[in-house]
Amino acid sequence: MQLTRRDAMALGLGGVALAVLPKAATAATVEELTAAFTGGAEVGSGGITLTAPEIAENGNTVPIAVDAPGATAIMLLATGNPTPAICTFNFGPAAGSQAASTRVRLAKTQDVVALAKMADGSVVQASSTVKVTIGGCGG
Numbered sequence: 001m002q003l004t005r006r007d008a009m010a011l012g013l014g015g016v017a018l019a020v021l022p023k024a025a026t027a028a029t030v031e032e033l034t035a036a037f038t039g040g041a042e043v044g045s046g047g048i049t050l051t052a053p054e055i056a057e058n059g060n061t062v063p064i065a066v067d068a069p070g071a072t073a074i075m076l077l078a079t080g081n082p083t084p085a086i087c088t089f090n091f092g093p094a095a096g097s098q099a100a101s102t103r104v105r106l107a108k109t110q111d112v113v114a115l116a117k118m119a120d121g122s123v124v125q126a127s128s129t130v131k132v133t134i135g136g137c138g139g
Contacts, residue, residue, distance in 0.1 A: 028084070030084045037073075037088070042123070043115070043124070043125045044123065045124060048068040048074075048125070050064070050127065050128050056130050056132050059105065060105050061103045061104075062103060062105070062106050064104055065101035066100055066116075070118050072118065073090045073091065074089045074100060075088045075089075075116075076102075076112065078112055080106070080108050086112075087102060098116075110132075112128050114127070
């Protein structure tokens with residue numbers, strides 16, 4: 001088989017189109033992300049502190065901090081965003097503390113959920129409702 005210039009262009013444009021497709025079609029739900037993170041473990045409470053503003057004046061940059069002493073991983077979710085997964089922080093044995101902070105983009109008023117996988121295999125959760133007054137994802 002000979003690859004013509006036209007065939008090469010068509011393959012290249014097809015690859016570009018596939019890479020640019022909206023990720024919303026492949027976005028996982030909060031339940032799917034939680035199940036994947038917990039691995040079937042029961043989710044408890046306590047042992048994790050989530051700090052988020054009650055009211056965010058600008059949804060484009062909302063400060064979030066989480067602290068879970070003894071955690072091996074912490075996952076943040078924004079339940080009302082088109083793509084709910086914000087980030088996952090992994091902590092190794094040399095980590096000085098199991099805390100992290102970041103700024104996130106929130107589409108609208110919604111819950112921010114933090115899940116922490118502890119060293120003993122248990123999973124704990126904390127959530128906070130953030131009221132977004134302007135800005136955010138998509139409007």
